Amino acid sequence: MDIVVSVKTNLDLQMIRIKNREPVLEAIPYKTGDLDKNAVEAALQLRDAVGDSKVIALTVAESNRKVRETIKEVLAMGADEAVLIVDPALESTDQAGVARTLAAALQKIGSYDLVLFGEGSSDDYSGQVGPRVAELLGVPQIGYARKITAGGAGVLVERSMDEFIETLEAPLPAVLTVVSEINEPRIPSLMNIMKAGKKPTEEWSLADLGLDPAAVASSCETLSNLAEEQDRKHVMLEGGAVDQAAGLVNALLKEGILGR
């Protein structure tokens, strides 16, 4: 079984500080998407369970520098090969552009039975890329996988829905997105990190995929990205505890927060 797992490099969100209500994005280290690591782990487990399979890590970014640690990390976890789509034009892309690029890359890779994604990325969390790729490739997709086994028509998947679990089967090739509860991603050992550099890695540009930079350009522009400012009511409740409690209930009723 050939499994392609798509991984994304994000900024390490914990390292970002806020200055004048704006995030300071300069010199923030990169980090592999958390759910992407679950997807890699799922791919590795499936590969080992099925046998005679390989895992290809696929990533898209505007520079090699941005993704090199991510690629090293997933190869160290155990992926067999990596394909990087690197092109400066990807600097200003969006989910649709990334999906187009990934779909083109998958077509160039040619043989794939399963394509795995995290259900969303650690930064934008739009959850769009996996489903979009499935549509572009015209293959079945199953989102929110919490368990994946080879079998049935091709693959058997338990989906984690809010209040129930759904079990589906799909023929291959198929696109799956995984949730964090599916597994605990392994931490690569030093030795494997060392060897990761020697695994086969391909780097393609958009031109190599026959894509025009215009085809991946974002159709929206972010004008501002700020948390909403909320006005405080500044209501002070006076009196003893009993009076304050009554006052609070009244105030909440008046705001329509209680008793709806």
Added chain:
Amino acid sequence: MNIEAKLGLDVFKIDKERHITIDVEVCNRVCTDKACLYVCPAHLYEIDDQGNNTVNFEGCLECGTCLISCDHRALEWHYPRGEYGVQYRMG
């Protein structure tokens, strides 16, 4: 700005495992000076309600001053695992 607020500016990646463990029995039995309480630049050591020494390892700056200053070897102190502990943005 008080010390808690200062520490709030730093990035701490907090491990489930603690990297500082106090042998409280030693603190109670032999230590009169209790150096850890005043040498720690992050002010993380505190005597709790039961009179026992505690450390809020989560805010540790990893300077090692408490370890070096404890004459009674009451501390089991090692660096946090990779991916954890303080990460200075500027240093």
Added chain:
Amino acid sequence: MEKVDCIIVGGGLAGLSAAYGLASEGLEVMVVERGDYSGAKNVTGGRLYLSPIRDIYPELWESAPFERPVTRELVTLMGDGASTTLELASDCFATAPYQSYTVLRARLDQWLADQVMEKGGMVITKNRVDEILVEGSKVIGIRAGADDIGADVTIIAEGVLGLLSSKVGLREEPLARDHALGYKEILELPSSVIQDRWHLNEGEGAAHLFMGEVTKGMMGGGFLYTNKDSISLGIVVGMSAMRERKEKIESHTLLDAFKELPQIRPLVEGGTLVEYSAHAIPEGGIAKVPKLFGDGYLMVGDAAGLALNALLTVRGMDFAIASGFYAARAVADAKSRGDCSAAGLAQYEQSLRSSFVLKDLETAKDIPHIMENPRLFTHYPQAVSGLLEKLYTIGPHPSQKLSSTVIGGVRKDFMNARTLKELYAMRKI
């Protein structure tokens, strides 16, 4: 056990400098660093003396992310309620090539790690080395998590605490009397404000040291360095001094009190606090430098106690970089001769002895003792200012013994028994 040519424990300046040298020679080198990136765990006051190391890796420094060259040197001797500020205006500091630069470690160390990788060296971050593996008297590699990795030579660059090396007896455990605690705040200020406040030309920087009241009489001092758009303001205080003081002071409150002093408040006014950090500093001097090499290993930087606190100059980074450089040379040599035993690596110590590293430490061997005499600052500010220029000067060559020049210059002003007694104590500087 898998094996590489050389493993480096710790990706600070010492370890990375060694890695850069080895990778440049084409050796297989693996740096293991526990921080998320090199520099993530490292703290310095603020200035790197470049003159002593400019000719080491001359190709590197042009692209280094330095903050500002230090063109203004200030020192304030603080009494209780009275202080003297001395400014040393000297053309040799104010013109290029500058002898020192202010730095921030997260930037500097990451940049050096990038240079190592560009030369083909491996820098593995987010991984802690758990053990140094020893077989008989020989260091054979490291243990990290479940992995044992062997190396012909292991370079120990784990920094001041030396936790791993002391555990296997390669050095002693750190003692309070040989260490100081250093801690600081980084306060953001617009670059134009920094230049106005410290009377600097565009891009130039100031270094300002404080002694006396700032540490409430404890051995140590305060420092202020100007970065590009922030200042580093901090305190260094002897660990023993904190213990010995009758009335104990919570260390973190010293820095708050320092900021409230009338001389300091206007300097930090309007600054936004963005980081608070702390680190230990080796202050044992040459007496505490452990055995620097043995079968299969070398010790570099703070891990080997190669740092010097000499009144007005705090140095460790230049020592770290230089010791890394000489370690790389020794390892490359030993590898080419196929002899990584202690005998094969002995060249390392010899080259440190003939360089400024051990020479300057040797010259300064009595400084820890001298620094305990508060009269040096209170009774002899003139003598101190006379000493200033000498003490500030870190040339490309090993420092000279200062006693002859100092005694010569001061004798005519202070020919009395008391002064001579004090000078007698200073003769060893």
